[in-house]
Amino acid sequence: MDGTVLVADDDRTIRTVLTQALTRAGCKVHATSSLMTLMRWVEEGKGDLVISDVIMPDGNGLDALPRIAKLRPGLPVIVISAQNTIMTAIQAAEAEAFDYLPKPFDLPDLMKRSAKALEQKRRIPAAPTPAREPADDLPLVGRTPAMQALYRLVARVMNADLPVLITGESGTGKSLIARAIHDFSDRRTLPFVVAQASDLAGIDGPATLLAKARGGSITFDEIADYDADTQARVVRMLDMLGDKAPRVMATSQTDLAARMQAGQVRQDLFYRLGGVAIHVPSLRERVEDIPLLAEHFLAKGERDLGTIRRLSPGATDLIRAYSWPGNVRQLENTIRRLLVTAHEAEIARAEVEQILGQQPATEARVGMADGERLSASVARHLQRYFDLHGGQLPPPGVYQRILREMEIPLIEIALDATAGNQAKCADLLGINRNTLRKKITELDIRVSRRRKLM
DSSP states (O other): OOOEEEEEEEEEEHHHHHHHHHHTOOEHHHHHHHHHHHHHHTTOOOOOOEEESSSSSTEEHHHHHHHHHHHHHHHEEEESSSSOOOHHHHHHTTOOOSSSESOOOOOOEEEEEEHHHHHHOOOOOOOOOOOOOOOTTTTBBOOOHHHHHHHHHHHTTTSSSOOOEEOOOTTTTTHHHHHHHHEEETTTTTTTEEOOGGOOOSSHHHHHHHOOOSSSSEETTTTSSSSSHHHHHHHHHHOOOTTTTOOEEEEEOHHHHHHHTTSSSSSHHHHHSSSSSEEOGGGGOGGGHHHHHHHHHHHHHHHHHHHOOOHHHHHHHHHHHHHTTTHHHHHHHHHHHHHHOOSSSSSSSHHHHHHHHTOOOOOOOOOTTTOOOOOOHHHHHHHHHHTTTTTOOOOOOHHHHHHHEEEHHHHHHHHHHTTTTTTOOOOOOOHHHHHHHHHHHHTTTTOOOOOOOO
């Protein structure tokens, strides 16, 4: 590498590490802990690249980006930040930062990005959009690579005129991603409409949806569950979009490509929605974010309920080890219960065990190994549930809890196989139809009637 790099960070260790690494790579380095000093260097014409922290003792690095762009058009800025939320990535993108990395960052990765920044001339930015505060209930928090990649993708596509397909398990935050794309886009002042299959019913259904959106955004919720007739309505609706059309997004828990291959999703619908694919990772794919999310929900509970709680080290370890088949939604509900039921300011491991003991730690959407019998697969999961309690016995009532946990997916899969026909499902399961209805209500099982293509 060749060039002069301006480093601004209030952490001495980071300044030292970056200075040594960049110097060894052949760069000249000026390092400071002051945003004011950095801006003076920029005004004086120093530097070919800026690497800046966000939170500095005398200002905000993101707020300085528009001024840097005005003073030195083409000067690339790489933002590094310990604020590991989607807002940081979006604000950095809006302010035309060359790149963004979360702390703790991977030094070789940062060096590669620095080399790329020095090699390229940064385009002159348009007038920056003022940064916006996130909604209080936006739990898009995470420092893991999977979430940081998601943040960068959202920041890149939010103003792209392309349809977006958002996939992920239930409870991962697919609808929040859709809302974030809308709220931080140029369409933010226009309506955001979430469409269910029922909204497309009738002759006027599609036209009514378009009228509600008024050029904003429409998100088709769980589109894989739409029956063939509703899918055809969506295709016709998308085909008649003209000028001032709304941004189109869709969410799905299932793999639409696989459903298309199975004849359950129309090809023309799949290709019309596949402009940009965004996968929202499950909590199992970002275990390191679980304590961070738990702290987020504890802080939210303090604001909402006025209850101050913290997790003990043992409670944190247990929460981190749990598989969270219900993902972020299940984690949030668990933390809210702990806020109400905990006896002391510090939540003990035993209190977490009591609540998680009512939710056996089954792995969501994980199949059996080749040739493995169902009983062996169940045995593995049951053993993991007992191991979760660290040598102690689980709370009493294991038998009913386990049966209940197995009952829910059994009924859900049977309902899916019978296209939501409860009479056929009851017959398939060998139980009374009234018994099935009662269990659907008690277990809060979603029933979707649709045409099953066999």
